[in-house]
Amino acid sequence: MKQETKPGQRSSFAFDVSRCLVCGARNLNMCGSLEKDELESLTKIVRCETFGAGEALFREGDSSAWVFNVTDGAIRLSNMLGNGKRQVVGFLFPGDFLGFTGADEYKVTAEAVRGAKVCRFARSELTRLRHQLPQLEHRLFEMAESDLVAAQEHITILGQxxxxxxxxxxxxxxxxxxxxxxxxxxxxxxxxxxxxxxxxxxxxxxxxxxxxxxxxxxxxxxxxxxxxxxxxxxxxxxxxxxxx
Amino acid sequence: MKQETKPGQRSSFAFDVSRCLVCGARNLNMCGSLEKDELESLTKIVRCETFGAGEALFREGDSSAWVFNVTDGAIRLSNMLGNGKRQVVGFLFPGDFLGFTGADEYKVTAEAVRGAKVCRFARSELTRLRHQLPQLEHRLFEMAESDLVAAQEHITILGQxxxxxxxxxxxxxxxxxxxxxxxxxxxxxxxxxxxxxxxxxxxxxxxxxxxxxxxxxxxxxxxxxxxxxxxxxxxxxxxxxxxx
DNA sequence: GGCGTGATTTGACACTGGTCAATCCCACCC
DNA sequence: GGGTGGGATTGACCAGTGTCAAATCACGCC
CATH class of the missing domain: 1.10.10.10 (Winged helix-like DNA-binding domain superfamily/Winged helix DNA-binding domain)
Known part of the structure; x- marks a missing residue:
């Protein structure tokens, strides 16, 4: 398991499937839909990273080329308005997928709340895998739908x-x-x-x-x-x- | 094109692909991702229906066995609260897909605002087709993501x-x-x-x-x-x- | 262990937007 | 053409929250 330093002093490392098998978030996130041999394809395209309090995984307007699985800590998704006001549109916890957006650019900012660990994937690689692994495709679809329902509940709380x-x-x-x-x-x-x-x-x-x-x-x-x-x-x- | 009467005096009829080819909403909704021969598979599992002002397509708690494409008019998605308050979580227009929910039951109520036309599909049939037609799968995923982004914008409007x-x-x-x-x-x-x-x-x-x-x-x-x-x-x- | 900074709590007050009520408008029907 | 009923507008009032300010707390750092 080689270790590197990426821009921003963030540790980032690849790993093999044995690590996935003991991942506490595995049964919650998209990986839970896969068998061991299928998991290996995922393992090949992932890097594990740690973000400190307040560090941004991406900001509004950034390319959506990277997507993430949250494995530890909490992530805050937010929108900034022109007048300095901020709306937090969601908090993500271990097991949650981060990367749904219908576009090439993210419309929200994602930041670690206090400290967070994530698995980072290239969207293009994940898309390729989704075509090969119907289970994965299905699981991701379900997670997007469940995010939508959660957003509708949030709307109801805010409005009423x-x-x-x-x-x-x-x-x-x-x-x-x-x-x-x-x-x-x-x-x-x-x-x-x-x-x-x-x-x-x-x-x-x-x-x-x-x-x-x-x-x-x-x-x-x-x-x-x-x-x-x-x-x-x-x-x-x-x-x-x-x-x- | 045989015509039937369904519970609630609603007209409901099947049709062939020629009708889809002239559908004004086709390039907006999931059908736009398909070629003519692929469209035929969709046509086989769909019925066209009209809903009058205020009529419900489904209510909170109903089985999510049916999904819809809106082709005319407007649909109101809402949540009722115990105290009689109501939150409208979205309005759907021609081209919009109605049926995202991660569960067996709908968590919202869908009603025609004034009058609306929709294409009705059995979810199970559509799921089967999604497996056969990757274009369709991809397009639906995109639409779910775009609904999620729209919900996040709605959240921001409500909160700030x-x-x-x-x-x-x-x-x-x-x-x-x-x-x-x-x-x-x-x-x-x-x-x-x-x-x-x-x-x-x-x-x-x-x-x-x-x-x-x-x-x-x-x-x-x-x-x-x-x-x-x-x-x-x-x-x-x-x-x-x-x-x- | 003391210090300093940022987060949290609490208080006083102003103001946005909700509630209740009256009126108006308009589409539809006889 | 007049009547009817639901939706829309407008006004008066006030409750719930936001804003501003001060005090207190908690935690990291030296």
Whole structure:
């Protein structure tokens, strides 16, 4: 396993299939659709990379020639507006695929939230493999569809919910996502800042802070530390963001 | 071309490929990726249907066994919340594909806005064809990706823009979409009610009305009739929703 | 261990946009 | 032509959030 240094001091290395077989994200991401011998074709075109807090994998306008599998940490997808406002359109976690865009250029910026590990592929190579491996094609299609459904839920949260409801929906979403990738559903760990959350929910960061305080006052959550929130009553929280 | 009556008095009929060749939406939708002989395979599994104003193609929770190509009119995709609020997550126009969902059940409701014509396919048949026709697979993937990008733009509009900016962004979007399918980019025709627009933009319908009036006072638009809006200065409107 | 910077919390206040209500407009029907 | 009903507009008011400011906290670094 040779190791190199790429622009930006980022470690980047190729590896063999044995590494994929023990990858914690394998059953979550597109690789899970492949058998060992098929995985080898993927292994040949991938490099593993690490990004530090805030580092960009790509920015709005960059060529979409590279795509990624997230294997560790969290990635923030965002849009910047002319007036300096920022909308976070999604957070990606281990198992998520990063690279859907119908165009030659990315329309969003992807940055590591705190620190993240990813597998990097050339889109052209992956496209070639998709033609050879129908399982892979199918799995990627499913993942794109599921991203679309997630975006529609995000739209609904942004359009119809109050600040506190948004906050509750966000906490429940993180809890579900953590459980889905084999982690605990409680307490919820927040790798991102209050400002990231605010920009995801269309709020001011002060409002995020106030909503968390209010929910703790109501005993619905416990703020164990700035980045660890315990959900004290799932049923009540579900009701809170669905009905009110 | 035999004609039948289906539940709900809806006309539904099969047809041969000659009809597809003159379909106005063909170059916009997934059919555009196919040659005449390939189109025939599609023709064999499709039925053409008409839906009246407000009629549902499917509702949240319905089986996702059917998928559609929109060929005329407009379709409204929406989510209902427990408290009676509704979020419109998208409007579909001729050329758009309706049926992306990663699951066995639809998570949104699809209704005709005023009146709409669609081609209906069994998902299972279409999946089979996708395996046989790589062009079709590729085109559908592209369309799913482009829906995802559109949803991310919608998220940004909902999260970061003021009421009037939202309204301007909406008008420009409709104008672009009309141009993209070969229509005029000005004036903009609105098949939907103020309430539909409000539920799309996360506003009250009174606010939509007020914003339109305000934009007309500023000479940026002319309300030629309730459902026809003339954009008087594209550059100024672009600036309005991008910067302010 | 102390310091410094950035993140977070809390408070005071202003303002956008929601709510409720009245009126208007227009298409459709008798 | 007049009536009817749903959609659209306009006005008055105010609740929920954003903004600005200050205080506090947390963490990395020396």
């Amino acid at each position: 919910k109050s600040a506190t409801e948004k906050m509750v929906a966000f906490l429940l979403m993180l809890s579900r996502k953590s459980a889905a990738r084999g982690g605990v559903d409680n307490p919820v760990h927040l790798p991102m800042t209050r400002e990231d959350i605010a920009d995801f929910l269309g709020l001011a960061f002060e409002t995020v802070s106030r909503c968390l305080t209010k929910l703790e006052d109501q005993k619905l959550i416990t703020i164990e530390s700035t980045r660890v929130i315990r959900l004290n009553d799932f049923a009540a929280l579900e009701d809170y963001c669905e009905e009110a | 823009k003021s009421a009037t900016e939202k309204m301007v962004a909406f008008l420009l979007m409709l104008s672009r979409k009309s141009a993209a399918r070969g229509g005029v980019d000005n004036p903009v025709h609105l098949p939907m009610t103020r309430e539909d627009i409000a539920d799309f933009l996360g506003l009250a319908f009174e606010t939509v009305s007020r914003c339109l009036t305000k934009l007309e006072d500023q000479k940026l638009i002319t309300i030629e009739s309730t459902r026809v809006i003339r954009l008087n200065d594209f550059a100024a409107l672009e600036d309005y929703c991008e910067e302010a």
